Amino acid sequence: MVKSASGSKHFGKYVIESKIGIGGMAEVYRARLANNEGSVFAIKKILSHYSRDENLISMLVNEAKVSVSLRHPNIVPIYDFGRVGDSYYIAMEFVRGKNLKDIVQECRRRGMWISPKLALFIMMEVLEALAYAHNRRDNFNQPLEIVHRDVSPQNIMISESGSVKILDFGIAKVRGKAAETQTGILKGKFGYMSPEQAKGKRVDARTDIFSAGILLYEMLTLENPFLADTELETLRNVKRAKYVNPRLLNKTIPKSIEKIISKALKKNRLGRYRTTEAFQRHIYKVQSNEVGFGGATELCNFIMALFQTETTPPKKFTLEERIPEVSDVKLIEKGGVKRAVVVVSLLIVIVICWSYRSHLSVMTRNVLLTARNWFRGFTASPRPLDSLGGQPERVQRRTSTRPFLQENPRVIFEGEAQAQLGRLPFEQFETLRNDVADKLIAYLKDRLDTKPYPYGRTQQAEIPGYHLTYRVFHQGEVIAVSAIHEK
Ligand SMILES: Nc1ncnc2c1ncn2[C@@H]1O[C@H](COP(=O)(O)OP(=O)(O)OP(=O)(O)O)[C@@H](O)[C@H]1O
Numbered sequence: 001m002v003k004s005a006s007g008s009k010h011f012g013k014y015v016i017e018s019k020i021g022i023g024g025m026a027e028v029y030r031a032r033l034a035n036n037e038g039s040v041f042a043i044k045k046i047l048s049h050y051s052r053d054e055n056l057i058s059m060l061v062n063e064a065k066v067s068v069s070l071r072h073p074n075i076v077p078i079y080d081f082g083r084v085g086d087s088y089y090i091a092m093e094f095v096r097g098k099n100l101k102d103i104v105q106e107c108r109r110r111g112m113w114i115s116p117k118l119a120l121f122i123m124m125e126v127l128e129a130l131a132y133a134h135n136r137r138d139n140f141n142q143p144l145e146i147v148h149r150d151v152s153p154q155n156i157m158i159s160e161s162g163s164v165k166i167l168d169f170g171i172a173k174v175r176g177k178a179a180e181t182q183t184g185i186l187k188g189k190f191g192y193m194s195p196e197q198a199k200g201k202r203v204d205a206r207t208d209i210f211s212a213g214i215l216l217y218e219m220l221t222l223e224n225p226f227l228a229d230t231e232l233e234t235l236r237n238v239k240r241a242k243y244v245n246p247r248l249l250n251k252t253i254p255k256s257i258e259k260i261i262s263k264a265l266k267k268n269r270l271g272r273y274r275t276t277e278a279f280q281r282h283i284y285k286v287q288s289n290e291v292g293f294g295g296a297t298e299l300c301n302f303i304m305a306l307f308q309t310e311t312t313p314p315k316k317f318t319l320e321e322r323i324p325e326v327s328d329v330k331l332i333e334k335g336g337v338k339r340a341v342v343v344v345s346l347l348i349v350i351v352i353c354w355s356y357r358s359h360l361s362v363m364t365r366n367v368l369l370t371a372r373n374w375f376r377g378f379t380a381s382p383r384p385l386d387s388l389g390g391q392p393e394r395v396q397r398r399t400s401t402r403p404f405l406q407e408n409p410r411v412i413f414e415g416e417a418q419a420q421l422g423r424l425p426f427e428q429f430e431t432l433r434n435d436v437a438d439k440l441i442a443y444l445k446d447r448l449d450t451k452p453y454p455y456g457r458t459q460q461a462e463i464p465g466y467h468l469t470y471r472v473f474h475q476g477e478v479i480a481v482s483a484i485h486e487k
């Protein structure tokens with residue numbers, strides 16, 4: 001990186017503005033094109049010692065080629081891949097927003113839940129991207145067999161407009177290869193692997209389905225189901241696919257969602273959803289019958305509220321808070337002999353579990369939590385739920401699977417469309433954006449009654465002057481345009 005007289009750092013054709021983060025293989029920077037101040041990118045710069053490994057780089061080039069071809073509103077697009085000096089880099093869309101890891105952490109810190117409605121909304125968006133990638137075929141119509149391999153909260157971005165986007169397609173394969181020679185590179189990643197991945201076996205789309213199940217579990221309980229004190233223990237938990245029932249950690253999770261999680265987290269991949277679409281269909285059923293449909297606007301409001309400056313001190317809670325404390329014992333004694341028996345049994349269980357904690361950590365927690373819930377009764381709340389975190393609301397049943405448009409839908413531009421607009425001078429950019437938005441809304445409103453379009457799918461539209469690729473987000477509040485071709 002070359003530092004200029006003005007203090008800005010030049011990196012090839014880019015000017016680096018700030019560092020966003022660092023992962024196992026790369027540092028990520030926010031950057032602009034040196035000759036076009038308007039467009040912002042995220043530059044993923046591969047750490048120098050990996051750039052020297054030829055095998056690794058040729059694998060990265062192959063993966064990047066496939067990733068560049070992925071164009072979907074829920075996938076962060078890659079625009080450029082190359083080398084500056086000894087450093088290899090990937091330039092991609094910069095997503096203004098938060099990653100899911102930060103969101104879960106902030107929820108824990110503030111003592112807020114992510115509502116089942118929003119968690120399922122995020123899940124559907126993630127699955128939409130995975131379904132698209134898993135089904136990609138080459139020019140000879142042969143399946144490309146793309147697997148993400150690292151569906152983890154750090155790789156899920158929620159943009160300021162409430163859209164959900166996956167990062168790093170293909171990177172995990174390269175990182176896995178690098179890990180064969182470098183220790184520590186997979187740090188923090190074991191908790192999101194599938195059992196077959198943890199055992200080093202061949203993986204397919206069902207690995208991403210398992211990891212997506214972990215995401216859903218973590219969004220709803222704010223805990224990774226397999227994470228333990230050491231990486232070795234975590235790996236062992238993943239291989240066994242044993243976890244605490246999520247409803248013991250958050251009693252607002254409906255049984256129907258517990259079933260979804262358990263199907264996705266089956267140890268044997270034959271028992272899981274066979275395809276991402278099957279996973280989506282099950283979620284859709286639960287959304288329609290019970291939980292309701294979250295949307296981009298709702299998600300955006302939730303994130304804004306979550307990260308806004310605090311007016312009241314955050315409520316800190318730990319897992320221990322959810323397990324009965326010794327002080328509870330006194331209360332129990334007042335309940336008579338029956339309760340005393342329960343207390344003694346509980347203490348015995350605690351002692352046994354404590355002695356065998358390394359072997360029985362999952363079972364111990366299950367027993368403790370079940371006992372606690374039985375004991376207190378399911379009427380007492382384990383901790384106050386913030387109204388913003390969203391208790392599951394009473395659901396409005398949807399009678400139609402056809403998306404509808406709200407009165408004034410918002411049109412947003414993403415991916416290729418955003419890049420196209422970013423290259424235009426401001427006035428042209430405004431005119432084109434407004435023109436496309438108006439025509440697309442008119443086009444959709446005209447067709448609402450006559451031409452059903454499948455819920456949430458990427459669609460094509462022929463509007464005067466343009467050919468568009470777009471998607472109507474849940475609840476018809478937002479239309480995301482991902483590509484504009486002038487006719
Ligand atoms: N395109 C992007 N737009 C905005 N932020 C990004 C983008 N890409 C990455 N980031 C941020 O940079 C951080 C570091 O990313 P990176 O992918 O290097 O690490 P990681 O995902 O934690 O680990 P790894 O990818 O090695 O498994 C991410 O957590 C994310 O918040």
Ligand SMILES: [Mg+2]
Pocket residue numbers: 023154155167168
């Ligand atoms: Mg990443």
